Amino acid sequence: MLRLDYQYNMQLSFAKPVNRHHFTLRCFPADNERQKITYQDINITPSYVGGEETDSFGNHCIYGLIEGEHTDFNVNVSGKAYVYGDVFLPVEPSHRIGMFRYHTGLTDMGPSLYEIYEKLPYKDDIRNDVQKVALQWMNIIYDSIKYVQGITQINTSAEEAAALSMGVCQDYAHIFLALLRHEHIPCRYVVGMMMGEGASHAWIEVSDGEKWIALDPTNNCPVDDRYINISHGRDAKDCTINQGFFYGLPEQLQEIHVVVEESSND
Amino acid sequence: MNKEGMNSYSDTVNELLARYGVRFGIYKNGTFKEQLFPLDIIPRKIGQKEVEYLEKGLKQRVMALNEFIKDIYGEKKIIRNNVIPEEFVYMGSGYLAQCEGVCPAKEIYTHISGIDLVQAKDGQWFVLEDNLRIPSGASYPMIARDICRKSSPAIFEKNAIYENRNYAKMLRKAMDHVNVGGHTVILTPGRYNAAYFEHSYLAEHTGAHLVTGNELVVENDHLYFVDYSGRKEKVGAVYRRISDEYLDPMNFNSESVIGIPHIYDIYRKGNVSLMNAPGNGVADDKGIYYFVPEMISYYLDEEPILHNAPTYLPFYEKDMKYVIENFDDLVLKDVAEAGGYGVVFGQGMTKDEKERFISMLKKEPRRFIAQEVIDFRDIDIFEDGEKVPRKADLRAFVLMAEEPMVWKSGLTRFSRNPDSFIVNSSQGGGFKDTWVLENDLSPTIL
Numbered sequence: 001m002l003r004l005d006y007q008y009n010m011q012l013s014f015a016k017p018v019n020r021h022h023f024t025l026r027c028f029p030a031d032n033e034r035q036k037i038t039y040q041d042i043n044i045t046p047s048y049v050g051g052e053e054t055d056s057f058g059n060h061c062i063y064g065l066i067e068g069e070h071t072d073f074n075v076n077v078s079g080k081a082y083v084y085g086d087v088f089l090p091v092e093p094s095h096r097i098g099m100f101r102y103h104t105g106l107t108d109m110g111p112s113l114y115e116i117y118e119k120l121p122y123k124d125d126i127r128n129d130v131q132k133v134a135l136q137w138m139n140i141i142y143d144s145i146k147y148v149q150g151i152t153q154i155n156t157s158a159e160e161a162a163a164l165s166m167g168v169c170q171d172y173a174h175i176f177l178a179l180l181r182h183e184h185i186p187c188r189y190v191v192g193m194m195m196g197e198g199a200s201h202a203w204i205e206v207s208d209g210e211k212w213i214a215l216d217p218t219n220n221c222p223v224d225d226r227y228i229n230i231s232h233g234r235d236a237k238d239c240t241i242n243q244g245f246f247y248g249l250p251e252q253l254q255e256i257h258v259v260v261e262e263s264s265n266d
Numbered sequence: 267m268n269k270e271g272m273n274s275y276s277d278t279v280n281e282l283l284a285r286y287g288v289r290f291g292i293y294k295n296g297t298f299k300e301q302l303f304p305l306d307i308i309p310r311k312i313g314q315k316e317v318e319y320l321e322k323g324l325k326q327r328v329m330a331l332n333e334f335i336k337d338i339y340g341e342k343k344i345i346r347n348n349v350i351p352e353e354f355v356y357m358g359s360g361y362l363a364q365c366e367g368v369c370p371a372k373e374i375y376t377h378i379s380g381i382d383l384v385q386a387k388d389g390q391w392f393v394l395e396d397n398l399r400i401p402s403g404a405s406y407p408m409i410a411r412d413i414c415r416k417s418s419p420a421i422f423e424k425n426a427i428y429e430n431r432n433y434a435k436m437l438r439k440a441m442d443h444v445n446v447g448g449h450t451v452i453l454t455p456g457r458y459n460a461a462y463f464e465h466s467y468l469a470e471h472t473g474a475h476l477v478t479g480n481e482l483v484v485e486n487d488h489l490y491f492v493d494y495s496g497r498k499e500k501v502g503a504v505y506r507r508i509s510d511e512y513l514d515p516m517n518f519n520s521e522s523v524i525g526i527p528h529i530y531d532i533y534r535k536g537n538v539s540l541m542n543a544p545g546n547g548v549a550d551d552k553g554i555y556y557f558v559p560e561m562i563s564y565y566l567d568e569e570p571i572l573h574n575a576p577t578y579l580p581f582y583e584k585d586m587k588y589v590i591e592n593f594d595d596l597v598l599k600d601v602a603e604a605g606g607y608g609v610v611f612g613q614g615m616t617k618d619e620k621e622r623f624i625s626m627l628k629k630e631p632r633r634f635i636a637q638e639v640i641d642f643r644d645i646d647i648f649e650d651g652e653k654v655p656r657k658a659d660l661r662a663f664v665l666m667a668e669e670p671m672v673w674k675s676g677l678t679r680f681s682r683n684p685d686s687f688i689v690n691s692s693q694g695g696g697f698k699d700t701w702v703l704e705n706d707l708s709p710t711i712l
Contacts, residue, residue: 022527024516051487053531056366063516063531065485095342099363102356234363245515245527 017069018248040079085225088211110159142220195226323572360547403677426704430675434471448502
């Protein structure tokens with residue numbers, strides 16, 4: 001178990017003012033079996049009218065409308081969490097697992113994914129020991145894709161990333177999901193934060209029917225107590241951190257800065 | 267009525283329909299075109315006994331479909347009990363994960379259903395399709411009846427026909443039943459929508475406001491109608507004629523400019539009713555259609571009253587074999603298409619086309635259903651001064667309030683082409699009024 005301090009900062013700047021800006025934010029860690037949030041402070045500017053909700057996947061969201069003209073949109077979330085690295089999330093409610101067995105547009109199979117698929121070992125065993133086989137598959141995926149920033153985009157599909165053999169955490173996760181779903185194994189996309197400094201992170205969870213086994217294909221390792229969950233869904237689209245809709249067509253620049261470190265004091 | 271009388275009656279009625287703007291729009295090669303929707307003056311007649319049978323069957327079917335949608339976005343018992351394979355739910359384009367766990371007011375999903383039926387030569391009715399998203403068409407027989415009554419009152423003196431202009435009252439009842447407090451509005455994508463005539467006609471006759479997305483705004487977890495002076499009034503029910511994808515850019519297609527940001531979030535909280543419920547498409551997929559008789563037995567513990575057209579799912583090996591062996595006698599439908607698109611008849615294909623189609627079928631068995639071609643009972647239409655037989659279907663409307671209500675009329679669509687079985691209005695047909703007679707079929711002057 002680790003006690004972590006986290007800070008999630010998003011800065012969205014527009015080159016010219018926008019107005020009637022609607023947003024839905026999904027960047028708030030919540031309590032679950034593997035993490036306990038003991039403190040959380042959320043600061044969103046400029047001021048807005050809106051509300052809070054839990055989406056159909058169980059993710060905590062804040063949504064709202066900023067009516068007047070503005071050129072900046074800032075979201076700062078900071079908090080403290082206890083994270084239990086050896087605990088898996090339960091499949092709850094169990095009847096919702098079905099949808100995670102099927103491809104979404106971002107995880108559809110294609111020729112480059114089939115090439116990786118051909119290299120995967122122990123396919124016949126995956127139903128007996130998901131955890132063991134998925135770890136083996138993760139090795140292959142890790143070796144097939146080179147971590148390169150700026151080549152892929154948020155709407156790059158698993159197949160497109162596999163064709164490039166390059167990508168970032170989102171692409172590693174989508175490729176892993178595509179291959180597991182090709183074998184009809186339920187698995188989901190997870191957004192979260194990892195110890196260190198940088199951007200938000202993404203990984204996957206694969207299910208043996210009872211629990212969600214979390215694996216990080218970008219770092220080729222199981223997810224442990226250095227990882228804080230934010231949201232999950234079928235793919236990155238279900239976990240969009242900041243969904244916006246506004247009037248005005250200026251250039252925009254989004255900067256995300258995440259810091260997660262071990263708490264120094266109590 | 268003699269031939270000349272019929273000619274002039276037909277002309278008068280169609281002129282009036284044109285003047286009232288009874289049209290529908292189609293997009294062809296990227297351009298929007300509006301065309302008149304021609305009325306054939308010979309009505310379809312349905313007798314009292316027959317309508318009682320249809321009424322029972324339609325209510326039963328819609329009740330089961332409503333239960334199915336509730337179950338799919340809730341506990342999924344029908345999947346867990348292996349009645350319906352889960353791939354038909356999750357791989358269908360109508361399933362929306364965003365609807366998981368969301369239950370609308372009074373547990374009603376199917377406020378307005380349009381069930382397409384055909385009658386075979388032996389008199390038996392078959393359901394061809396369930397339309398549970400935004401079925402359109404009720405306004406056409408309503409206004410046709412109105413105009414026909416004015417043009418030739420004598421016809422209606424001599425025939426005891428159920429009033430059909432009560433559709434607006436039924437619709438209002440369905441709206442009021444789920445309204446959570448506030449105004450009722452009909453949300454249209456705008457005047458370039460295929461069914462804009464209908465949107466405005468139903469608004470006028472139900473007394474609901476006709477609005478576009480930019481007149482509605484979500485504020486403090488409620489929906490408001492913003493009038494011309496900027497005053498905001500609360501809305502409790504939205505009969506939306508915008509498809510799920512475009513309803514809310516924050517929850518569905520993020521590029522939609524005709525939707526209302528966050529309307530889905532407050533719907534989830536129960537602060538506004540949406541008619542029909544988002545996600546309904548999961549139940550009117552052509553693949554799911556196959557399972558409707560099983561749904562009726564499963565949820566209602568009743569025998570299905572109305573029958574499906576005999577349908578095969580190539581997904582099942584046994585059915586695949588049948589489809590390949592009897593290819594020439596079947597019609598194949600792409601489950602993802604609607605409006606008469608993606609429908610092919612085995613008989614009309616060349617050997618090459620057949621082979622190509624069958625290999626595609628083997629590759630994507632879930633994509634198609636196959637049906638026996640039903641020998642429709644022809645109905646006479648009046649064309650160039652003659653009565654000629656044509657294929658026609660019937661869209662029956664079922665509305666849900668405390669109880670399901672079946673409209674004693676319906677939209678009868680016919681094909682102009684004597685050899686065509688496809689009656690969709692987007693494919694160039696016309697329509698008829700549908701008379702439900704207060705006694706059994708009696709001779710009429712038409």
